[in-house]
Amino acid sequence: MTVVVTGAAGFLGWHLRCALRAAGVTDVRTVDRAQWSSPAELDAATRGATTVYHLAGANRAEPDELRDANSSLAATLTASLDRTVPTPPTVVFANSIQAGNGTPFGDGKSAASSHLADWGRSRGARIVDARLPNLFGEHGRPRYNSVVATFCDQLARGEEPTIHEDRELPLLHVQDAVDRLVSAADDGSTTDPRFDVEPTSVSAVLGTLREFSGRYATGDIPDVGDHFRLALFNTYRSFTFPHAFPILPVLHADDRGRLFEFARSGGQGQSFASTTAPGRVRGEHWHRRKVERFLVLAGTAEIRLRRLFDEEVVTFRVDGDTPAIVDMPTMWAHSLTNVGDGELVTLFWASPLLDPEDPDTFREPVDHHQVA
Template sequence: MKILVTGSNGFIGKNLVEKLNELKDYEIITIDKENSKEELVNGVICADFIFHLAGINRPKNDAEFFEGNTGLTEEIISVLKENNKKTSILITSSIQAELDNAYGKSKKGAEDALLAYGVESDAKVFIYRLSNVFGKWCRPNYNSAVATFCHNIATGEEIFISDPSKEMTLVYIDDVVRNLVRTMNDKNAKLGYITVDVEHKITLGEIVDLINSFKNSRADLMIPNMGSEITKKLYSTYLSYLPEDNFSYPLKMNVDSRGSFTEVLKTADRGQVSINISKPGITKGNHWHNTKNEKFLVVSGNGVVRFRKLGSEKIIECRVSGEKLEVVDIPVGYTHSIVNEGTADMVTLMWVNEVFNSEIPDTIWLEV
């Protein structure tokens, strides 16, 4: 199946082309502004399905809106008619098609031309009126507030919000692409106007607060709630705008003669993760907790975790090794220790069910 994608180097086009390449079921014809009119015509004639994503949204004058939006759509339709083709076409339009401005009118003109083509030729036509699309590869400081916020906050540049309380309707690029591909493959897909099946309502102020929290997480180690779909998608989007020389960041290592202890990440509701490194022969722990619970996972080295229930003299031992990954749960009410019995540093991944609170440490010293 031959698929034509116009605007293939644009934000949506690039993401769609990569998804189609990943699926490996299609021969993809890519057309962008660098291609000639002849290449466009040949692509239209050869295609079994057309994704018409190309358009103009930042012209030198209003006339370019109509040339690049309405005019290009009419040109594609004209080629199909001249060659007696009834190829299905899907176009991405904009919610601004409802507005009385040059851009909106040019997008509405493209919609009307496509709908007329569907009636005249009995071809399947699909129109996605997209709201604010966000995600990786979107151009910042252009026509996407989310892209601009992510880029500017990641690079330390200023941002400006005229009204933090203004509510936005966002659609994520992966959801858009999934919908486009599904529509193409669904023989019973609804014709005409279609909406993306997942939308997110969020204010400009909330968007900026979240993105700032992503940047701050390198210092405070707090990871936001990834159970929230909009938070997860905005976080992924933010990371895609990190400067290439800023992918990594240091952690504070608490080092002494016994080894080191380093906090890696924290969450408001899922506790925190740390890395403990013990030198050979070193014992750490010898304390117990009332409510706090931990999980130990030795990933390198060899040792033993020892437990003793308060009020009992019985000592329980659990051998641990990086050669056999095994999680050890630390029950409350048991004093416990971990000993490096090997000849090299022992590295332990530790999870605790709460972020450390110095006012309520819930850590009572008692030798095993």
Template sequence: MLKIGITGQEGFVGSHLYNTLGLQPEKYERVPYDKSFFQNPEKLENFVAQCDVIVHLAAMNRHPDPEVIYETNVNLVKQLITALEKTNSKAHVLFSSSSQEEKDNLYGKSKKEGRELLSNWAKNHGGTFTGLVIPNVFGPFGAPNYNSFIATFCHKLTHGETPEIQQDGEVNLIYVGELVQEIINKIEAGVSEEIYHVPYTSTHKVTEVLAKLENYKTLYLENGEIPELKTPFDYQLFNTYRTYIDLENHFPVKFTQHTDHRGAFVELIRLGIGGQCSFSTTVPGITRGNHFHTRKIERFAVIKGKALIQLRKIDSDQVLDFYLDGSEPAYVDMPIWYTHNIKNIGEEELYTMFWINEPYNPENPDTYFVEV
């Protein structure tokens, strides 16, 4: 079993890598990290000494003074090297650099210099080093006005603001899940590679991305329709967008009921894509679910009885409770990386309709069981 530590574990890429490694506990042991370690040499050395693999992601991306960015990032690398040397570590160190290396700015310079320093450490001390040059990364839970323009657009479009394009142009992109898999592949390979240019997986104009997100706002956020998703990028962008919605104030969404002397008609979901519809009955007191998905799009619709639907982001303690009653049919959608369940809290049988964008495949289920 590989013991893996991630500096910057709490950050955008770091948290995705940490959570993904956690899906295979039989293969990887995650060594706990805290950003305070870089203020305490003893704690940093203790962290380093435990690791077979260290993924160094801790860095500063933005600051009013570029010199502060440069000095911070280079000093973080130097502190890590000191800890590696003091513990006689032979760890495999993977370093997150950036395509900014090629540009004449202090952030790019700090990344290039950090990569070269760690490469020299590995050569001189018998370690293994992989220098990753990473294109623009986007995905769920990125910080707006910090991690990517997509994070900024998603946040604004889900919070009543209007995005502005500062400069249009084509951008090479990689989804954070794809980047995490690249990192894991390099961990598994376990060989030195002084510089590896992580390939981008799609190229899009900024205006094109904004148009897609505005379409998601109209179709999905305002009207509950799952839009047509033709490419892997469309799925990735839509799932990213969904994670910026203020869940507590958006769900549950009440259906429009069309009633006459015969009863009622309710449209559960309007689709630009296919998928699988199903229903369940649940006796009082029983809870279903307690699992999460990393790519699937799913809707729970209560049509009879009383239910409690609970969601919790898997690296958070905050549980969101949604109470639904079949007398006013409503739905809740499940964001990726949120474990979820549904419980019959009434005295009669609960009827729930489910829609998911892909049928269950036991060979690739994308279903991970974790209690809410």
């Protein structure tokens, strides 16, 4: 299977690539902004495609440009597919619930949808028209992707968000959205996918995020047993990393030794410990939804993390003499290495109980050059 993702560098595109990697899809070709102006580069990406996720689009531009850009991208894509793919692929189009609402953006999305539908009928291609609602999630752009990203960014930087207009705010976590896109591409259905949103409001979201900010600043884990709260919490904590770590817990000492809290959680969780021999490495994997916390009790370790599809590695050197908490963000590969001379003792906490059938753990080296 050869998969093409347009708009791969965007918010939705990055999360889709994470979901495809978790599903074990290895042949994923990406189309970013520069390739649209080069027919040769675009054709190289689309040649032999079996599934195309068309996520690229314009949502910030002058009205005429905004109206024309989305339909133009769809036409450029289908022209490339006509040149490079004898058997038409399944095309999943990231449409919007705003399509056809009379705005330049909505008109442009509607025109793109109509073009893809006409092309699909003429070529016998399956077109999946996915009308996406308001999306939020990890690593969104403040003041661009959603009000959730803006609130998270402000709270993580110690600012006080302001609500200019409280209103209903139906939301969908971007990871749930891409899971639905992938299943829609694979299931062969002739019915366009539907998305179940979380009915909430601007003020309710901000209230929850304020709760998370207040508790997480001291290392507490809020109640994340609810699917929507877990999605919001993972979104919030993506804005705190790496500047908020490590967290230094308050030490209480007397002649018996030292005592400190590792994790206080309002929800379900699992704690475990490990020993690691000198020079050995644990981890080298990532999670989509799991909240995971490390604390070295004895020895010296390097905790290394890399966001998927990036090259920069964040490194924390921690030891048992100064207990320090480091949390693993979702969709960041991470590892724990014993860099000391003696045994390393580490305490771990994870938000869900381990499910061997669905462990939410995907192998990935932290060093980018080792990625296949």
